[in-house]
Amino acid sequence: MGQLKQRVNGLVERTTGYRFVRADQLRGLKTGMVGLVEQFTGGEVNGWVSVxxxxxxxxxxxxxSGFEVAATWASDAVKRGNYGEARRFHFRIKDIWQYVTTDDKLTVSVDGVALPITKHGMYLRPRNNGQHSLGELKRRMSNGHVFGQTGRLQLSKKLDTEWQDKVMGLYGQVRELVKEVYGYDVFFVYGTLLGAVREGGVIGHDVDFDAAYVSRHSDGKVSADELQEIAFRLVESGLDVECKRTALHIHDTKDPETRIDLFHTYFNDEGLLQFPFGxxxxxxxxxSDWKGTKEIDFCGGRGLLPVNAEQMAEHLYGEGWRTPKPGFKxxxxxxxxxxxxxxxxxxxxEVxxxxxxxxxxxxxxxxxxxxxxxxxxxxxxxxxxGCGQGRDSYAFGKAGRTVLGMDRSKxxxxxAAAKAEEFGIADRVRFTACDVSDAPALRKNLTEALAAADGPVLFYMRFFLHSLPEEVQNTLMSVLSECARTGDMFAAEFRTDKDEALEKTYGKHFRRYQNGPAFGQSLKDTYGFDLLHEQEGRGLSVYKDEDPELYRVVAIHR
Known part of the structure; x- marks a missing residue:
C-alpha cells in the first residue's frame, strides 16, 4: 500500500508540478498556521496561508539567509481545499537574483515559521550566483531602497526627491492644460491617491504617478473620444504621449523616464462613477457623492485630491485599503x-x-x-x-510639383501645413486630414483633387501600406481604383513579409507585412493598373542601423 501511495504521489507531482507535503510540514507548529508557497519563479512568489x-x-x-528583503500581507480570501479561510499573498522579486548566491537560502515565513515551497521543500537555493552580494543588498536597503511593484530594486519614492520634483512638475503642466482647455480638475487617483490618503505622500514601492479627471459626458465612447482629443492637445503642447486603452502615458520629451498616467472617469446615465481602467x-x-476636489501639499508641490478621497480609496481598492498590500496586482x-x-x-x-x-x-x-x-x-x-509630417510632400513641392498631402493625423x-508656409511653398503644397478607412471621405477628397489637377496625377504612398490593416488597404485601393483615370499613376514603397523578423529603429506602432509581388499582381488583376516597375530587396531605404526589406512598385491606370 505504501509503495502504491508513493507511485501515485510521484505521478501527481510529474503531471501537476505539485509535491505532496507532510501535514507537519504544511502546518506551522508554533502558530497552528497552514500555508504553501505555490509559485517561486524568476520574478514572482505566490502562495496562501490559512487563518x-x-x-x-x-x-x-x-x-x-535570514535577512528580510520584502514583506506583504495575506489579506484576500482564496479557495484552497479544506483549510478554513485561506488568504493569498504575492511578491515581485525580479532583481533579487542579482544579490544572491547558490549558498543562500530563500524562505517565505509567517510569524517566524517557514512555509513549504512547491518543488523545493522548506527553502529554495538559487541556481546561479548573482553579480552582487547579499551584503550589497543589505547596504542598499539600509539606504532606502525597496523592491518596487515590478520587482525592481529602486530608491523608495518617499526618499527620491528628484523624482518627486520632476513628476510634480509634469503633473502641473498637464493639470494646467486640461483645466484651461476643458475646464476639468486633474486630481490624484489610484496609487497616488492611496499614498496621499493613507500615508501622507507617495507609496515607496510605487513606480508611476496617477491622475484623472471627471468628464462632463455620460457616454463611455464619447468620454474615450475626449481623452484622445486631450492626447492630441498634450502632443501639440510639446509632451510625449502614449495612448493606451484606458489612460494616457505622458512623458517629458527631455526626460523620458519621468511619466504620469492620465485616466478618464465619468458618471453614467445612472449617476454611477465609471472607471474604464477598473x-x-x-x-x-x-x-451625489462627488464634492469636487481640494488642493493639498504633496511632494514639495501642490496637487488636487477628491473631497471624498477616503470613499474613493475604498471604491478603488476595497474595504482593506488602509492595509498596505505590496503584492497587489x-x-x-x-x-x-x-x-x-x-x-x-x-x-x-493615431496618437x-x-x-x-x-x-x-x-x-x-x-x-x-x-x-x-x-x-x-x-x-x-x-x-x-499617408503623408505624415510631409517630408516627401515638401520635397516634391521644392522640385516644382503641385502636391496634396493626406493623412488621418490632424x-x-x-x-505639415505650418512647415510648408515656413518653406515658402504653401502655394503649391497643401494638406488635408483624411482617414482612408472612411470610403466616402476618401472618395470626396480624391475626386476634388483630380478635378483640380491639370493633367495626370500620381498617387504616392511611401511606408504607408504596411501601416494599414488589410481591410483598410482594400478600402483604399478600391476607392483609388474607382476614382483613377486613364493615365493616372501609382507609386508605393512598403515593408514586405521578409522584413518582419528584422530589427526596427521605431518599434512601438502597428505594422502589417505582406508579400510584395502579390500586391503587384493585385494592382494588375483587381485594380486596373499596368506595372511599369517593381523591385524588392534591401539597401533601398537605410536609416541609422536599420536596412529594411522593401517592395517598390510604379504603375499606370488603364
Whole structure:
C-alpha cells in the first residue's frame, strides 16, 4: 500500500508540478498556521496561508539567509481545499537574483515559521550566483531602497526627491492644460491617491504617478473620444504621449523616464462613477457623492485630491485599503471595469503618429522620393497619401510639383501645413486630414483633387501600406481604383513579409507585412493598373542601423 501511495504521489507531482507535503510540514507548529508557497519563479512568489475566519491580515516575510528583503500581507480570501479561510499573498522579486548566491537560502515565513515551497521543500537555493552580494543588498536597503511593484530594486519614492520634483512638475503642466482647455480638475487617483490618503505622500514601492479627471459626458465612447482629443492637445503642447486603452502615458520629451498616467472617469446615465481602467472594490460612487476636489501639499508641490478621497480609496481598492498590500496586482485583483469607455486600438495608433510627426524632422526627401522624382514619366501633380509630417510632400513641392498631402493625423497635417508656409511653398503644397478607412471621405477628397489637377496625377504612398490593416488597404485601393483615370499613376514603397523578423529603429506602432509581388499582381488583376516597375530587396531605404526589406512598385491606370 505504501509503495502504491508513493507511485501515485510521484505521478501527481510529474503531471501537476505539485509535491505532496507532510501535514507537519504544511502546518506551522508554533502558530497552528497552514500555508504553501505555490509559485517561486524568476520574478514572482505566490502562495496562501490559512487563518481563522474574520482574522486580521497576516504578515508574510521573504528572507534571504535570514535577512528580510520584502514583506506583504495575506489579506484576500482564496479557495484552497479544506483549510478554513485561506488568504493569498504575492511578491515581485525580479532583481533579487542579482544579490544572491547558490549558498543562500530563500524562505517565505509567517510569524517566524517557514512555509513549504512547491518543488523545493522548506527553502529554495538559487541556481546561479548573482553579480552582487547579499551584503550589497543589505547596504542598499539600509539606504532606502525597496523592491518596487515590478520587482525592481529602486530608491523608495518617499526618499527620491528628484523624482518627486520632476513628476510634480509634469503633473502641473498637464493639470494646467486640461483645466484651461476643458475646464476639468486633474486630481490624484489610484496609487497616488492611496499614498496621499493613507500615508501622507507617495507609496515607496510605487513606480508611476496617477491622475484623472471627471468628464462632463455620460457616454463611455464619447468620454474615450475626449481623452484622445486631450492626447492630441498634450502632443501639440510639446509632451510625449502614449495612448493606451484606458489612460494616457505622458512623458517629458527631455526626460523620458519621468511619466504620469492620465485616466478618464465619468458618471453614467445612472449617476454611477465609471472607471474604464477598473476598480478593485465593490462599493459605488454616485454623482451625489462627488464634492469636487481640494488642493493639498504633496511632494514639495501642490496637487488636487477628491473631497471624498477616503470613499474613493475604498471604491478603488476595497474595504482593506488602509492595509498596505505590496503584492497587489491589477490583473488579478480588479473586480470590474467600464468596457464602454475603453479607447479602440486605432486611437493609440493615431496618437502615436501625431506624437511621431511632432518630433521627426527631415531636411530632404526620402530615397523613394528621389527615385520617383527622377522618372521622366512622373506627373506634375502628386497626391501623397499617408503623408505624415510631409517630408516627401515638401520635397516634391521644392522640385516644382503641385502636391496634396493626406493623412488621418490632424496634428500631423497641421504641423505639415505650418512647415510648408515656413518653406515658402504653401502655394503649391497643401494638406488635408483624411482617414482612408472612411470610403466616402476618401472618395470626396480624391475626386476634388483630380478635378483640380491639370493633367495626370500620381498617387504616392511611401511606408504607408504596411501601416494599414488589410481591410483598410482594400478600402483604399478600391476607392483609388474607382476614382483613377486613364493615365493616372501609382507609386508605393512598403515593408514586405521578409522584413518582419528584422530589427526596427521605431518599434512601438502597428505594422502589417505582406508579400510584395502579390500586391503587384493585385494592382494588375483587381485594380486596373499596368506595372511599369517593381523591385524588392534591401539597401533601398537605410536609416541609422536599420536596412529594411522593401517592395517598390510604379504603375499606370488603364
Amino acid at each position: 481563522p475566519r474574520g482574522a486580521d491580515p497576516v504578515r508574510v516575510s521573504l528572507q534571504v 476598480v478593485a472594490g465593490t462599493t459605488e460612487v454616485r454623482k 491589477w490583473a488579478r485583483d480588479r473586480v470590474k471595469s467600464d468596457q464602454s469607455g475603453m479607447m479602440p486600438l486605432s486611437y493609440g495608433e 502615436y503618429w501625431s506624437n511621431f510627426y511632432m518630433r521627426a524632422n527631415f531636411d530632404s526627401g526620402s530615397t523613394f522620393f528621389e527615385a520617383i522624382n527622377a522618372r521622366e514619366d512622373t506627373p506634375q501633380n502628386i497626391i501623397d497619401i 496634428v500631423g497635417v497641421k504641423h
